[in-house]
Amino acid sequence: xxxxxxxxxxxxxxxxxxxxxxxxxxxxxxxxxxxxxxxxxxxxxxxxxxxxxxxxxxxxxxxxxxxxxxxxxxxxxxxxxxxxxxxxxxxxxxxxxxxxxxxxxxxxxxxxxxxxxxxxxxxxxxxxxxxxxxxxxxxxxxxxxxxxxxxxxxxxxxxxxxxxxxxxxxxxxxxxxxxxxxxxxxxxxxxxxxxxxxxxxxxxxxxxxxxxxxxxxxxxxxxxxxxxxxxxxxxxxxxxxxxxxxxxxxxxxxxxxxxxxxxxxxxxxxxxxx
Numbered sequence: 084x085x086x087x088x089x090x091x092x093x094x095x096x097x098x099x100x101x102x103x104x105x106x107x108x109x110x111x112x113x114x115x116x117x118x119x120x121x122x123x124x125x126x127x128x129x130x131x132x133x134x135x136x137x138x139x140x141x142x143x144x145x146x147x148x149x150x151x152x153x154x155x156x157x158x159x160x161x162x163x164x165x166x167x168x169x170x171x172x173x174x175x176x177x178x179x180x181x182x183x184x185x186x187x188x189x190x191x192x193x194x195x196x197x198x199x200x201x202x203x204x205x206x207x208x209x210x211x212x213x214x215x216x217x218x219x220x221x222x223x224x225x226x227x228x229x230x231x232x233x234x235x236x237x238x239x240x241x242x243x244x245x246x247x248x249x250x251x252x253x254x255x256x257x258x259x260x261x262x263x264x265x266x267x268x269x270x271x272x273x274x275x276x277x278x279x280x281x282x283x284x285x286x287x288x289x290x291x292x293x294x295x296x297x298x299x300x301x302x303x304x305x306x307x308x309x310x311x312x313x314x315x316x317x318x319x320x321x322x323x324x325x326x327x328x329x330x331x332x333x334x335x336x337x338x339x340x341x342x343x344x345x346x347x348x349x350x351x352x353x354x355x356x357x
Contacts, residue, residue, distance in 0.1 A: 107333070114138070114326035121322055134323065141327035145311045147304070154287055154303040155335070157222050162282040164226025165233060166275060172229045173237025174263050178249060188238070195231045199291075207295055217298045222286065233278045240274045241267055276343040284336055308332050 116130045252262045293303040312325040
């Protein structure tokens with residue numbers, strides 16, 4: 084009976100893994116086909132000739148590395164600032180006492196249920212009024228403002244830390260700023276890894292904000308891959324180059340997750356405990 088259950092569980096897991104990775108597998112196969120095979124009927128499930136040159140063409144047909152640098156700059160700025168600001172806000176909610184703290188925390192959580200599209204136009208108008216369109220300042224300000232979900236994760240993690248650590252530091256003359264930087268933040272590696280992975284992924288994969296706030300010269304790789312692999316005369320998409328560019332576009336996020344996966348999984352699994 085136990086063997087049958089385990090076999091059934093493994094079969095289900097294999098089926099789910101196959102289902103989840105099949106879009107990426109099809110993307111890779113598309114990236115290795117030439118244009119004639121993409122239009123062939125019946126469908127070719129695998130390329131007759133493996134067109135590895137599509138990846139080099141994807142790099143050279145558009146300023147791929149320049150757009151990647153723009154995306155990396157924005158993602159690093161935002162992920163660094165939002166992690167630190169969210170950690171600081173989460174520390175305040177977890178360890179400090181003040182009137183109305185629970186109400187403020189409830190308001191913070193309620194903003195997680197607000198669709199981002201509601202604030203899109205007001206956000207653009209504000210940045211246009213202060214002259215921040217076509218600059219990276221919006222991502223700096225968003226990073227300094229913190230993110231509700233990340234604040235929640237840090238708050239839950241810091242709330243579980245022993246009160247004795249904080250009391251001993253206060254007896255030694257430490258203020259709450261030093262307590263945060265010297266004691267709490269170094270102990271929060273799992274949530275820091277989670278925050279970096281999530282915030283980097285949000286920014287790296289964002290299409291709407293860069294297309295709205297940045298010009299074509301300063302835009303990100305997400306916008307460029309989606310819009311610039313086209314036939315100049317007709318505007319039709321060049322799907323094999325688009326697929327090749329998309330495969331390379333995914334690699335930085337995969338590498339970041341592989342490096343931080345242990346902390347990411349631990350942070351997600353423990354930050355909700357009380």
